[in-house]
Amino acid sequence: MTTVALILAGGIGSRLYPASRGDRPKQFLPIGGEESLLARTAERAGFADELVVATCPEFVDEVPEHTPEAEVIVEPDRKDTGPALTYATHRIRERYGAESGEEDTDEQLVVVAMPSDHHVADTTAFQETMERGARVAGETGRLVTFGVTPDRPETGYGYIEPGPERQTATGEQFSELARFHEKPDSETANEYVEAGYRWNSGIFAWTPESFLSAAADSPLGALVDRLAAGELEAGFDIVDPVSVDYAVLERVDDAAVVPAEFTWDDLGSWDALERLLPQDANGNVAIGEHLTIDAADNVVASDDKHVSLVGVSGLAVVAYDDRVLVVPKGEAQRVREAVSMLKADDEF
Structure with a gap:
């Protein structure tokens, strides 16, 4: 199995204004550490065989300063995580998949997609969890979400409701994904934590075939078709901004949840x-x-x-x-x- 770590670095991070501005997005800032958020994310991606960063045209020249080892994919426009991940997954399949023409390329390819603005205290636990999620995605063909175990009733995060527990043929544990829940009020957040729901980390794993097949039957279907036809600009012109959760993950009936026990925080606001x-x-x-x-x-x-x-x-x-x-x-x-x-x- 070949694992590609895909880092999303095309946003601005407007809630961290005024440190984050149109020409200085938060992923390039050393918030809470000495290195930039993007550089720290890349360091955590050591579990993967390949590293890819997806960004927008405005930031493409600066990305190599923070992740010189990464291949850079440039999306034409900022249209949220749905279009960004669809295009990046399409490109990764072309570059690293069996159809790339490289004789030594494994037929099994898994993408682990992650934002560039998270804080993770335990890199070892993070990497082990990503490896486990990649194996679940590769063995089952399911779209995998990583659900963080809450340590408080947080109103600033979305939640994942796990379903029945399952395991792969090789014994990897996961749960079916029963439902996504939007950011709750304080009372509802308490109920979610007590019910065993997990924070939606925004980190995913999937095979390109599984994801693009699901995306083709979603609001991103027209983009998938245009990408297959080599019409990138036209594809982005006709697709609306939409999150990958809403466009794809919430619409499939066999998504999986892999538990994430490491200390995690979304550096989304001050x-x-x-x-x-x-x-x-x-x-x-x-x-x-x-x-x-x-x-x-x-x-x-x-x-x-x-x-x-x-x-x-x-x-x-x-x-x-x-x-x-x-x-x-x-x-x-x-x-x-x-x-x-x-x-x-x-x-x-």
Whole structure:
């Protein structure tokens, strides 16, 4: 079996504004570490035989600075994970599949697709889980999701409801995927955790044949047809932005869930930093120079600016370039509302 790690790096990460901007997406930033998020993701992909990064035209020149060993696939336009993964999987099958014409290419090819903006504490456990998921995908032909075991009732993540437990012919354990659940309110999140649901990590594994066959019977079908005809630009022109979960995974009846027991976090918004960085005596976490007086439970982040907080609590205060963001931590997801307005005024 040949495993290809596919990293999605074409987004911007608007909820991490103003650090993340149109010309400086979050995957290129060293948030919560010394290396960029993309470079750290690539390091975790050591379980794979090949490494591929999918990105957009605006970022293609910078990707090799963070992942010099990766092959780069360029999608024509940002249209969410559905079109991006369809095109990348198509290209990977052409490049690494048996039909590529390489005599030593294994007939069994599995793609493990992952975002470029996650935090994983235990690389060894992560890699072992990815290997297990790849084997399940290869042996069963199922589309595989990786469900993280929750350590809290989180309202910022979607959830996966596992179904009956199964195993492959070689004894690999997995569950049927019963249902996806959207981001819940606090009460529902508690119910999900108590019921044994798992966080939807946004990491997947599949054989190209299985995925493209499922995509052909989905809202991505026209794109699959155009890609088969060698009409990439036309395919992206006619497809609407859509997530791969909604377009494909939710529509198949035999998807699988492989449990992920490693510590995981989606670095999607500023409040995530309080789970990753050391706290001071008052629960504040910070990146960059700062001063706090009678301030508690805040998140502070800046580039070369000194930030002072006095008598405030529960805020995210972020200063990058010529921009400053102040938002209650509990409403950090709403940063995208500000970004939408800035984009409309061509100020992003």
